[in-house]
Each structure stands twice: as C-alpha cells, then as structure tokens.
Amino acid sequence: MIRTALTHHMPHTLREAGDLLGGLDGTTAVLGGGTMLVPAMGRGERTYDHVVDLRRLGLSGVTSTADEVELGAMTTYSAVLAADVDGPANLLKRLAAGITGGPQLRNQGTVGGSASYANPSSDVPAALVATGARLSLHGANGVREVTAAQFFRDAFETVLAGDEIVTKIRIPKNDARTGYFKLKLSESSWPIATGAAVAAHTDGRLTQATVTLGGVCATPVTVDVTECVDERGVLTVSDREWAELIEQHLEDPWDDELAPASYRQQVAGVVARRAWEETIQDGEQ
Ligand SMILES: Cc1cc2nc3c(=O)[nH]c(=O)nc-3n(C[C@H](O)[C@H](O)[C@H](O)COP(=O)(O)OP(=O)(O)OC[C@H]3O[C@@H](n4cnc5c(N)ncnc54)[C@H](O)[C@@H]3O)c2cc1C
Known part of the structure; x- marks a missing residue:
C-alpha cells in the first residue's frame, strides 16, 4: 500500500504528458507497467507528489x-x-x-x-x-x-x-544471426550476466561479430570479436585468449547483492562465448 498522498495523472496525448512532466510542481514519477515503481513506493523507498501514468497514450504494440x-x-x-x-x-x-x-x-x-x-x-x-x-x-x-x-x-x-x-x-531488420545467453543463480533469479551476440552478414559472408554483455558493468559493454572467428563463425582462438579479450573490455565490473564484481569478471568470457555459439545454431535453422 502506498501511504503518502499523491496526484495520479493519466494523459491522453503525448503533448499532454510532456506538458504535465514539464510543468508540475513537486516530485513526479512516470508510471509504466509499475512492476518496479509501485512496490518501491509501497515500501516507502520512493515517494512522489505526482504520478504520470502512461497507459492511455497508445504506446503498446x-x-x-x-x-x-x-x-x-x-x-x-x-x-x-x-x-x-x-x-x-x-x-x-x-x-x-x-x-x-x-x-x-x-x-x-x-x-x-x-x-x-x-x-x-x-x-x-x-x-x-x-x-x-x-x-x-x-x-x-x-x-x-x-x-x-x-x-x-x-x-x-x-x-x-x-x-x-x-x-x-x-x-x-537485417540478415544478422543472433544468440542470447543468460547466467542466473536459479530459475527465479535475475540475471548475473547476459550475452547478446550478433553475427552480421553481407552477401552470405560474416562481416562483423560482436557480443554485448549485460550485468557485468554499469552499462552494456560491446566487444568486437570479428578477429576471433572464421567465416562460419567458429572460434579461431583458444578459450583463454577469448576470455582475455572480453576481460580487457570490462572496466570497473558491476557489484551487487547477486554477485561480486570479481565473479562477474570471471564468468563474462564464458557467457560471451555461449551467446556467440548460439549465432551458429541460429544460422543452421
Ligand atoms: C519478480 C520480478 C522478476 C523480474 N525478473 C526480471 C528478469 O529476469 N530480467 C529482467 O531484466 N528484469 C526482471 N524484472 C524487472 C522487470 O523487467 C522490470 O520491473 C520491468 O520491466 C520494469 O517495467 P515497468 O513497465 O513495470 O516499469 P515501472 O515499474 O513502471 O517503471 C520503472 C522505472 O522506469 C520509469 N519508466 C517506466 N516507463 C517509462 C517510460 N516509457 N519512459 C520513461 N520512464 C519510464 C519509471 O518512472 C521508473 O523509474 C523483474 C521484476 C520483478 C518484480
């Protein structure tokens, strides 16, 4: 239950939403699906004078x-x-x-x-x-x-x-093949590290290979791994060399209650590799 008084606004147009957000006095939150915001307000971790609810703006689909x-x-x-x-x-x-x-x-x-x-x-x-x-x-x-x-x-x-x-x-939209891998503690936990791999192709040839890591630093980190794979996407470097390349890109790894920074640093290479391997399977489908 939210215990502080607030005004709930439900604009019908983007213009109305912009005017509200630009003009309201006091603290204001934007409400999407509310799955993070509403529980945080219920726990008293976040308090606002106004909530601008986006549900009537036709932004779904x-x-x-x-x-x-x-x-x-x-x-x-x-x-x-x-x-x-x-x-x-x-x-x-x-x-x-x-x-x-x-x-x-x-x-x-x-x-x-x-x-x-x-x-x-x-x-x-x-x-x-x-x-x-x-x-x-x-x-x-x-x-x-x-x-x-x-x-x-x-x-x-x-x-x-x-x-x-x-x-x-x-x-x-393009011909890229993709792969996704997520490491988490258990079926119900949030990700500790994610890898989103993209194998870009031009005229059927692999032209660029990247893996973007989530969870391992404060913001996503994209590593270009084109030099580490052949034209079919198969790794041409050892697992160790691959892991070292990934690690070089991790400045100040993320640390939270799910896992310490040192753990994220250690698993990043494997997460990236598993995501990359999925791009090969994607190409075989
Ligand atoms: C039990 C549980 C399990 C979860 N598991 C996962 C998981 O496995 N992986 C994962 O990635 N996430 C997970 N989440 C997080 C979930 O993805 C986010 O809570 C959710 O996507 C936030 O979206 P929302 O629309 O509910 O945002 P809200 O709670 O409405 O808002 C979140 C924040 O974004 C702002 N905001 C919302 N929409 C907009 C907008 N359109 N423009 C500007 N600001 C906006 C709000 O002001 C607020 O600060 C989990 C959450 C819960 C509660």
Whole structure:
C-alpha cells in the first residue's frame, strides 16, 4: 500500500504528458507497467507528489516494416512473445521468454520501463544495444532520437530529461544471426550476466561479430570479436585468449547483492562465448 498522498495523472496525448512532466510542481514519477515503481513506493523507498501514468497514450504494440521492428514503449514482455518478428528483434523474444517473475511480470512489465530503469542486472539494456535499437524520447519541447548505446549513461541512469518519456523503440531488420545467453543463480533469479551476440552478414559472408554483455558493468559493454572467428563463425582462438579479450573490455565490473564484481569478471568470457555459439545454431535453422 502506498501511504503518502499523491496526484495520479493519466494523459491522453503525448503533448499532454510532456506538458504535465514539464510543468508540475513537486516530485513526479512516470508510471509504466509499475512492476518496479509501485512496490518501491509501497515500501516507502520512493515517494512522489505526482504520478504520470502512461497507459492511455497508445504506446503498446509491435509493428514491422521492411526495414525495422517498432515497439511501443509500453509493450509488455507477453506482447513481445506473441509478436511475429524477424531479424535481430528476435533477441527480444528470447529475452522475454526467460524473464523471471511469471505471467504477472510478463503481462505487466514493459520493455520501455525496463530500459528507463536501467538496472545493470537486467536483460533489456544489453539486448537493445546489441540490436542497434534507437529510442524515441518525447518531452515538453518535442521528440529526439538516441541510440540505445547513447541512452544508458550509468547504473540506473539514462539520458532521459525530467520531462521526457520513452515512446518507441526501433530495431533495424537485417540478415544478422543472433544468440542470447543468460547466467542466473536459479530459475527465479535475475540475471548475473547476459550475452547478446550478433553475427552480421553481407552477401552470405560474416562481416562483423560482436557480443554485448549485460550485468557485468554499469552499462552494456560491446566487444568486437570479428578477429576471433572464421567465416562460419567458429572460434579461431583458444578459450583463454577469448576470455582475455572480453576481460580487457570490462572496466570497473558491476557489484551487487547477486554477485561480486570479481565473479562477474570471471564468468563474462564464458557467457560471451555461449551467446556467440548460439549465432551458429541460429544460422543452421
Ligand atoms: C519478480 C520480478 C522478476 C523480474 N525478473 C526480471 C528478469 O529476469 N530480467 C529482467 O531484466 N528484469 C526482471 N524484472 C524487472 C522487470 O523487467 C522490470 O520491473 C520491468 O520491466 C520494469 O517495467 P515497468 O513497465 O513495470 O516499469 P515501472 O515499474 O513502471 O517503471 C520503472 C522505472 O522506469 C520509469 N519508466 C517506466 N516507463 C517509462 C517510460 N516509457 N519512459 C520513461 N520512464 C519510464 C519509471 O518512472 C521508473 O523509474 C523483474 C521484476 C520483478 C518484480
């Protein structure tokens, strides 16, 4: 139960939402699916004078064109699972299938909410960076677009200004093969480390190989592993060399109650390799 008084606003247009967020006096929170925010308010960890609820803005749903897959920021994990998508956006389906918390969380938690929360131990940030996603941010002064790599600034910190909300996430379509691997303590726990691998192809040839790691640092880390694989994607370096390359990219590994930084540093190479190996299976399907 939320024990502090607040005003609940439910704008019907983006303009109304921007004006509210830019003009309200007092502390204000944006409400997505509420799976993180509402329990935190119930526990008294977060208190606000105003809550701006996004549910009437029509920001749910997945649409696909020849060039990209577009997700409204309020699209739930369940809606991602049900959507007919192809190309790199398939990574989000893999991710949604493995989100813990059961049907309630999948039916309520949103991709835009998870991105905006920017928890390092979350599946969403690294997957968005790996797929080259772009986010539309809407505020009192209009819309701007940023890449996912620009969006995540630090742990629990994004480039969103106080009057801005995420409205759309767009993922380019191409021939890339993808792989996803998540390391967690148990079936019901959050990820300790995730790997989102992308094997880009031009005319059927592997042209770039990357693995984006989530959970291992404050923000997602992308490692170019093109030099470590052959044209079929098979590793041409030893496991040790691979792990050393990954480790070189981990500045200040993330430390929280799930796992210490030293553990994350140690497992990052294996997580990246397992994600990469899935791109080969993806190509065989
Ligand atoms: C039991 C449980 C299990 C979970 N398991 C996993 C897991 O396995 N992997 C994983 O990655 N995550 C997991 N999560 C986290 C879950 O993914 C997030 O709680 C959820 O996605 C947040 O989305 P939401 O829409 O509910 O956000 P909210 O709780 O509504 O908001 C989260 C934050 O983002 C802001 N916000 C929300 N939407 C927007 C927007 N469109 N624009 C700007 N700001 C916005 C809010 O102001 C708030 O600060 C789990 C959570 C629970 C409770």
